[in-house]
Amino acid sequence: MSDVCIIGAGIHPFGRTPARTGLQQGVFAVRQALRRAGLEWSDIQFAYGGSDSAGNADTMVSELGLTGLQFINVANGCATGGSAMFGAYSTIKSGEFDLGIAVGFDKHPRGAFDPKPAEWGLPDWYGETGLMLTTQFFAMKIQRYMAMHGITAGTLAAVAEKAFANGTLAEHAWRRERVDLEAILAAPMVSDPLTKFMFCSPAEGAVALLFASEAKARALGLPAVRLRAAAVRSRPPGSFEVFAPALTMERGVSPTVIASQAAYEMAGVGPGDIHVAQLQDTESGAEIMHMAENGFCADGEQEAWIAEGRTRRGGQLPVNTDGGCLACGEPIGASGLRQVYENYVQLTGQAGARQVPGDPRIGYSHVYGAPGVSAVAIVERA
Amino acid sequence: MPDLPPPIDDRLLRIDADGSVTLLAARDRGDGRLVFPAPGDADAERFEAVTLPRTGRLWSWTVQRFRPKSPPYAGPEAFEPYAVGYVALGDTIIVEGRLTGAPLDAFAIDMAMQLVAEPFALASGDLRTTFAFAPAAEARR
Numbered sequence: 001m002s003d004v005c006i007i008g009a010g011i012h013p014f015g016r017t018p019a020r021t022g023l024q025q026g027v028f029a030v031r032q033a034l035r036r037a038g039l040e041w042s043d044i045q046f047a048y049g050g051s052d053s054a055g056n057a058d059t060m061v062s063e064l065g066l067t068g069l070q071f072i073n074v075a076n077g078c079a080t081g082g083s084a085m086f087g088a089y090s091t092i093k094s095g096e097f098d099l100g101i102a103v104g105f106d107k108h109p110r111g112a113f114d115p116k117p118a119e120w121g122l123p124d125w126y127g128e129t130g131l132m133l134t135t136q137f138f139a140m141k142i143q144r145y146m147a148m149h150g151i152t153a154g155t156l157a158a159v160a161e162k163a164f165a166n167g168t169l170a171e172h173a174w175r176r177e178r179v180d181l182e183a184i185l186a187a188p189m190v191s192d193p194l195t196k197f198m199f200c201s202p203a204e205g206a207v208a209l210l211f212a213s214e215a216k217a218r219a220l221g222l223p224a225v226r227l228r229a230a231a232v233r234s235r236p237p238g239s240f241e242v243f244a245p246a247l248t249m250e251r252g253v254s255p256t257v258i259a260s261q262a263a264y265e266m267a268g269v270g271p272g273d274i275h276v277a278q279l280q281d282t283e284s285g286a287e288i289m290h291m292a293e294n295g296f297c298a299d300g301e302q303e304a305w306i307a308e309g310r311t312r313r314g315g316q317l318p319v320n321t322d323g324g325c326l327a328c329g330e331p332i333g334a335s336g337l338r339q340v341y342e343n344y345v346q347l348t349g350q351a352g353a354r355q356v357p358g359d360p361r362i363g364y365s366h367v368y369g370a371p372g373v374s375a376v377a378i379v380e381r382a
Numbered sequence: 383m384p385d386l387p388p389p390i391d392d393r394l395l396r397i398d399a400d401g402s403v404t405l406l407a408a409r410d411r412g413d414g415r416l417v418f419p420a421p422g423d424a425d426a427e428r429f430e431a432v433t434l435p436r437t438g439r440l441w442s443w444t445v446q447r448f449r450p451k452s453p454p455y456a457g458p459e460a461f462e463p464y465a466v467g468y469v470a471l472g473d474t475i476i477v478e479g480r481l482t483g484a485p486l487d488a489f490a491i492d493m494a495m496q497l498v499a500e501p502f503a504l505a506s507g508d509l510r511t512t513f514a515f516a517p518a519a520e521a522r523r
Contacts, residue, residue: 114451123419125391127454129502129512130446131478136466139444147442147491191444192486246418247441247468247476 004092005217005224005382007210008037009341012105014205014328015174022054022331025206026105027063029334033101033208037222041065044210046096048087049103050074051333054204057103070097078369080104081207081336082232085377088211089230098213105206106331113202120243120371134282134370135199137242139191142285146193149300151288153193157184158306159284160197160326166313167327169354172338174203174329198284203329207337209344217382223348224382225363229266233259235372242370255374256280256293256366263364263376264295271295274378275360276346277317278339280368281324291319294366294376318356321346332369339365340377347381386499387509394419395513396433403499403513405434405477416475435471436497437518443467443481443489458505469495469515483516494518 010032012025020028026049034041041064049057050073058071076083081104088102113134117127126132145151161181167173179197187195217224235241238252264270271294279294281287288302296317297305305311311319322328322342325335343363345351360381367375386397396404408420408429418434449461465481467489480500481489500514 111451114454117454123391123394123422124454125394125512126419128456128504129390129480130450130455130457130464131466131480132454133446133450136444136446140442140466140468143444144442144491189445189447191447193444245478246416247478248416249470249473249475 001093002095002098003214004089004227005212005214006227006340006344006379007212007217007220007222007224008033008039009210009344010034010036010208011172011338011341012206013172014203014331014334014338017204022051022105022107022204022206023060025107025204026051026057026103026208027060029105029206029208030060030064030101030103033210037210037220039210042067043099044069044101045098046070046091046100047103048072048074048084050076050080050084051104051106052077052080054105054107054333057105077371077373078332079232079336079367079373079375080333082367082375082377085209085337085340086230086232086375089227092211092213098216100211101208102211102337103206103208104333104337106333107204108202108331111202115243122243122245126245131245132243134242135191138283138286139194141240142283142289143193145285145289151300151303153185154181155288155303155306156193156198156284157181159281159287160184162312163281163284163320163323163326166321166354167323170322170327172205173323173327175323175327194283194285200282200325200330203331205328205331205334205338207334207341209337209340223350225344225347225379226382227377228269228380229263229376229378231259231262231266232373232375233262239372241372254293254368255372256290256368259374259376260294260366263378267378269362269378273362274317274364275358275362276321276343276356277319277364277366278321278324278342279319279366281320281326282330284326286368287319287324290366290368294364313354313356321351321354321356336365336367336375339367340379343379347379386511387501388511390502390510390512393422395511397499397511401499403497403511404436405497405513407432407434407475418475418477434477435474438469438471438495440489440491440493440495441468441470441476442491445486452505456504458503465489467515480512480514481516482514
């Protein structure tokens with residue numbers, strides 16, 4: 001069993017790129033990762049890749065080269081990128097191969113997602129009468145959380161304000177202009193209590209990460225992080241998820257909680273050991289709730305944490321240092337890998353103007369999505 | 383009491399003689415679990431047909447401020463925002479539905495709610511009956 005390292009990363013800017021398909025953005029990210037690492041496509045022994053709605057990843061071999069490598073397509077909803085990474089992690093760890101790639105990309109149409117009830121095992125009336133919207137779920141989850149744990153609208157706005165501020169410093173971010181607190185609070189409500197600036201939008205983008213065994217990473221001598229944990233978990237009983245016409249009275253924890261606990265156990269570290277975290281921020285309330293679900297604070301403590309700036313770049317635990325989904329948008333297949341990309345550049349000191357101070361060594365990333373799936377990765381500078 | 387339009391789905395709700403609606407659910411005979419909506423292919427040996435309580439407390443809520451995409455949304459092109467919430471029906475189950483009977487900003491968690499019939503206009507102009515929750519009479523001041 002080998003340790004698994006990430007030795008290179010590439011990214012296609014997030015946002016909207018009308019001139020390129022999702023697949024072409026994926027190819028762009030792969031080529032950038034290879035170029036930065038000084039490697040050739042022919043050096044790559046295996047690939048895992050996927051998108052939610054932009055095509056089959058393995059067709060990119062016709063652009064990258066017909067080397068005959070093992071290329072496995074991954075389709076796992078919001079955890080597509082996390083699952084591709086898990087595949088790469090397991091493949092290296094098993095000793096099967098020692099150099100491979102995980103790539104995720106996507107390109108979604110404008111506006112909210114428009115799921116079909118039958119594809120989710122739901123009757124037509126649920127969609128017909130206007131109940132089948134992910135935005136409603138996120139709004140109702142944070143609405144209840146705010147009432148139970150004393151989180152205020154000002155704290156929701158502060159999370160969005162931080163995201164846009166961080167996004168101004170990230171070359172790959174979509175939204176690169178600051179938005180002040182008053183404008184965020186005064187913006188039109190999308191689903192109460194969340195205004196337009198508090199929601200991320202479906203978008204486009206691509207990320208590629210190069211994975212190597214410890215020995216291979218040492219031989220190549222590239223800046224590297226060790227993947228200490230990679231866990232993907234589905235929902236436990238009683239979790240509150242999208243597209244639920246009814247919930248049981250007995251409520252349970254979220255898939256994030258169990259993915260997080262599994263990852264800490266695999267890595268042998270706890271929340272207090274993490275120096276920088278990328279947490280799923282589909283909307284600003286999600287970042288707040290995910291701080292607690294991932295063990296960084298108790299329910300309700302976010303109000304003080306955020307007021308004191310503890311999650312800003314110079315704070316005790318910088319969160320979403322590239323602006324997260326709020327500033328980058330959410331191309332489903334690429335979003336989870338973007339978080340790991342950001343941790344890779346932060347821990348290897350390549351984050352430029354948005355570099356987290358204090359020589360961060362351990363990074364945490366967390367994806368959450370429909371229909372109740374979460375992926376957590378913990379990386380440490382090698 | 384004028385006749386209500388037909389149910390949007392016969393398996394979702396029943397229209398009673400007095401013009402009220404009743405939500406249809408199923409109970410798994412094996413583990414006692416309550417299932418709403420009742421499974422489409424409800425196998426009578428596994429599931430017992432049951433109805434849900436009509437009153438409860440608001441568990442959470444929001445407002446749908448933009449017109450959902452069609453499909454799946456079947457309402458008319460002209461759009462009015464509507465409130466949506468989850469209501470804990472006694473101690474049985476928490477059900478999601480439209481909220482009505484109060485201004486959009488008048489809902490609050492833990493408010494007493496009751497089940498009501500809700501007319502729903504399809505894009506064609508035809509009407510159907512669905513369900514909603516409104517503040518219970520006792521909660522109205």
